[in-house]
Amino acid sequence: YFLFAIAIPILIHLLNLRKHKTIYFSSIRFLKNIKEHHHQKSKLKNILLLISRILALSFLIIAFCKPHIPSDDSTNTKNVFIYIDNSQSMDIDFGKGNLLNKAKEKAKKISESYPKEQVFYLITNDFFAINNNSYDMKLLSNQIDKITSTPKTKSINDILSKINSLGSNNHLYFISDMQTNSAKISELQEDSNKISLIRLENKILPNLSIDSCFISSPIFISENEIKINVKISNNGNKDITDEVIFLNIDNKQKSQQYINLEAGNVKEIFFRFLTENKDIINGEFKLNDSHITYDNRL
Numbered sequence: 001y002f003l004f005a006i007a008i009p010i011l012i013h014l015l016n017l018r019k020h021k022t023i024y025f026s027s028i029r030f031l032k033n034i035k036e037h038h039h040q041k042s043k044l045k046n047i048l049l050l051i052s053r054i055l056a057l058s059f060l061i062i063a064f065c066k067p068h069i070p071s072d073d074s075t076n077t078k079n080v081f082i083y084i085d086n087s088q089s090m091d092i093d094f095g096k097g098n099l100l101n102k103a104k105e106k107a108k109k110i111s112e113s114y115p116k117e118q119v120f121y122l123i124t125n126d127f128f129a130i131n132n133n134s135y136d137m138k139l140l141s142n143q144i145d146k147i148t149s150t151p152k153t154k155s156i157n158d159i160l161s162k163i164n165s166l167g168s169n170n171h172l173y174f175i176s177d178m179q180t181n182s183a184k185i186s187e188l189q190e191d192s193n194k195i196s197l198i199r200l201e202n203k204i205l206p207n208l209s210i211d212s213c214f215i216s217s218p219i220f221i222s223e224n225e226i227k228i229n230v231k232i233s234n235n236g237n238k239d240i241t242d243e244v245i246f247l248n249i250d251n252k253q254k255s256q257q258y259i260n261l262e263a264g265n266v267k268e269i270f271f272r273f274l275t276e277n278k279d280i281i282n283g284e285f286k287l288n289d290s291h292i293t294y295d296n297r298l
Helices: 002-015 029-064 099-112 137-145 156-164
Strands: 079-084 120-123 170-176 194-199 208-215 225-234 240-249 252-261 266-274 283-287
Touching: 002 029, 079 099, 079 156, 099 137, 099 170, 120 137, 120 156, 156 170, 208 240, 208 283, 225 240, 225 252, 225 283, 240 266, 252 266
Parallel strands: 079 120, 079 170, 170 194
Antiparallel strands: 208 225, 225 266, 240 252, 240 283
16 A cells, blocks of 8 residues: 555656746757757656656565565465474573573574464474464464473474374474484484474583482392492583582482593492381482583482
């Protein structure tokens, strides 16, 4: 409708047209040639100026209308799914925000690139029933803000199985830090969906984690000494020295050890403790790795 504003430069052009007054001379042979030549040049100049004004105004109006050419496959894509990896590896604070917050911002930018009438599905590792609901752009943004981290993980094939249950010819945006043991991109199978992989990376921090523990004997015998083994991994790129590992039994510290561990290595250590005459024993291994904390307890 704003293209009606093109009438403005046309009106300016018409108002600038002036009637020329005729003046008679005794001999106008030379003046007539000069006048005709100047008149044609002035008329052409005015027409070009009018066209320039119309084009400038038209382009300005069209630009504000945000025209776009849909991609060739947009008509074949029924549903747009946005997967946000909210595993605990995405929830590490590096001082400038964590990867989960970056993933949320990326998801919002993706939704804003679509027309307003487009509907979206939001998926996280929780696989809540609400993930089966579709959202418009505004509701999607509200749901993205509610996402929190979870210890659950899902592979990309798990996500594809989920979206295939809701329809075919989907477009999946997979936003993750692409952890090898969770995303499992290498196991990606052929699929009819269009998949856009968006990897978020952050700097590597020193990280010591407690992997697993096990006892040497298959049977606990009350009031006997128990030997329990624990595996510690150095997942960072720096060597760890004099890191203390605690063993708590029923919320009481029973023992501690200091370990040194080279970058990328795994070490197995053991503790000994005496059991009490009770049916259930609550034990916990703990370390004080301040950079990444979710794997400090077992």
